[in-house]
Amino acid sequence: MKAALLRAPSPLPGFGLSFGIALAMLSIVVLLPIGALLGRGLMIGPAELWGMVNTRRVWSALALSFRAALIASLFNLVFGLVLAWVLVRYRFWGRRLIDAAVDLPFALPTAVAGIALTALYAPNGPFGQALAPVGLRIAYTETGIWLALVFIGLPFVVRTVQPVIEELDRDIEEASATLGARRSHTLRRVILPTLTPALLTGFALALARSVGEYGSVIFIAGNIPGLTEIAPLLIVIRLEEYNYDAAAAIGIAMLLISFAMLLAINAIQIWSRRRIGLV
């Protein structure tokens, strides 16, 4: 009934029931587990937590997860923009197929992507063999991790930027051309600024997803401690050693990174709404 006092009156029924179901499930499925992790952190104490995170192995794992996610998301920022632009603006054979395929990383289980990429880029795999003469080793190196994260993050940039390109007003481009701007100038000075908020949002979403990614990475990474061991894998290792406190410490560090990125995404969206009224 307390909820009723905090909401505007409405003739529709079912607020109590729907709000109750939503809140109950949210609490059991999401809030209680997050509370358990944070509660565990409180029990361990900040000094102890810091001690467990502040080791070379944990730092290099966290740094690797973040660095690889950043590199892959930057790569996706560029190619995602190209892909979104091509899909909206150009008509070519196979466009619809490619448009549908962009969502493959959402639909394909990460473990499947992981073993497929490993089979492709392993020294005896088709791509691995082709790249060996050039001296490029991808599987079991950090490059392999980038590759897996490019796969995972690709749809985020494309699907955030695509609707904004669809909404672009061609009159502005025509005006720019009429005023004597070359096409490259129009693209850089007129179109790109309009797309910036969507690009940033897509980039941040891809980054948030990539930092915590596990399934597609562990097969191709090689998982050498200090070199190609990502932070989520280190949590799994600590759990397998029954070292729950150390696992919780890394988990809290990663959760804080997630919260920070969620805040960043919200900030980008508020900023872009103020700026151009688009998501």
Place this chain on the structure above:
Amino acid sequence: MSDIVLSRPVPVTTEPPLARALLVGLAILFVAIFLFAPLATVFAEALAQGWRGMIAALSLPDAQAAIRMTLSIAVIAVPLNAVFGIAAAWAIAKFDFRGKAFLITLIDLPFSVSPVVAGLMLVLLFGANSSLGVWLMAHDIRIVFAFPGILLATLFVTFPFVARELIPVMIEQGRTEEEAALTLGASGWRTFFTVTLPNIRWALLYGVLLCNARAMGEFGAVAVVSGKIRGETATMPTMVEMFFNEYLSVAAFTLASVLAMLALLTLLLKSLLEWRHADLLAATCRH
């Protein structure tokens, strides 16, 4: 649209033909290398020993147990998620209350939490090392390393899927139709089933489709919570990992190809929905 633009005498709002060809080529090459090649590899590796190899792999008891496990999880998790999504969307879209934005943020939260961290949370909450876990053990209730844990992990990672799809659609549709139905004397439930549900059915199906794909494919969270016990708690993705690590390549890729077929089916249905009912989907909020 752009066909018309391209046929204009002076196409000022497009790039030179050479640049267009280069960009299209780049896009196709990118998609071929990063998306199509891994997908083709799954099927090629599964067929490395022909159809017989695949059939033998699928008749392994561990593989069959994993398929059963994954199906059972999806059968329970997806409807629960749909109920949550509808309830959350009804409360959020049809009513104005304080803290709504915060509630939406909380619903979206699982998107940005690492699946492994999600699994870790459940282990810390229900595992033998927590006070709740000790109590559960004393009462012979198993959550971690058992079905309920896998279910909770799946619910966590799929949590926002249906709600995220429904909320924008229901906000856009407003509440006038429901108010009209109520004025005409329909009960709340009747209004929901005859007015609201038909309006949101395609968006609901879309959300359920994505939710199902993720529920069947979840790996990180389930790997942590399930303990990956063969024949008992192993799901299809975790069984793929175990086969792969044991160098049972054909078995791993056969199970993976079943999951890949499911992914392709999901994409096909999703694309059909987008082409047929784009106006009834939250297309601009696609995730």
